[in-house]
Amino acid sequence: MMDLGVCLALALSAQTLSPVFEPVERFTLAWTHSIEKVRWEEDYAVERRDGKPVLLALKARVRGSAAGMEPPDDAVLRGGWYEYQPQTWSPKGLRLTRSAYTADYEWCVNGQCQPMANLLPSDGDITLLTPCTRPASGPATQ
Template identity: 75%
Template sequence: MPVFGVCLALAASAATPPVFVPVERFTLAWTHSIEKVRWEEDYAVVASTTAGQPPVLRALGARVRGSAAGMEPPDDAVLRNGWYEYTPHMWSPQGLRLTRSPYTADYAWCVGGQCVPLGQWLPSDGGVTLLTPCVQPPATAR
């Protein structure tokens, strides 16, 4: 049985091998660098509906702690306990391009209510980190 997860890779560095993180559900969180507003997005890694294809990344929900210039929540967002909650309209992205700067706090990687900086999985090179759904590579299988 394949083990689903995400592969993290530095877009600018083919020399750094991707890091496999075994996870089926996770939350990415960050604080907007200028507006200082917290943003959280929930994802699941699920099997493709097409046989033989790699898994896909499914956006499950998102929350924004308030609103600010250029960060308006969508029209269908609901305000609950200070968070605008909504379901993203992009349901099945093939991956995410995460811009990571040395001048801002790193993304928080959250699983089961526990959050750590994304840098604990893959240090930033100050550029873009690619997050893609994947299956555990054979070399790291136990």
């Protein structure tokens, strides 16, 4: 049983509701830009460092470019995707804006994707994604 993963919580209720624990060591977040209709994907890993869970940004890619969303200068075009290393190597967590007016994020593990709403329904605001360990019986440990 994997005890390392990510915790998902709705920002507005993060203090009152227990986060949802997803056991995972590698995952991809994917979405389609609401205006430009361009697909983005970001690969992450969760590792233990000095005994604590850490989120690592591994690679990102965007399917083309559009106004205001140009890939960084170091991006390489491969098979129609601009691939690059995100500048934030080890974010403490992600603040994912989820709106009822746009398609939800896709949560991908081992090449299988599903809407993030299958893991945690959106309240139309911010979802917090943080590296954590499986809770024993109380809240997850970050």
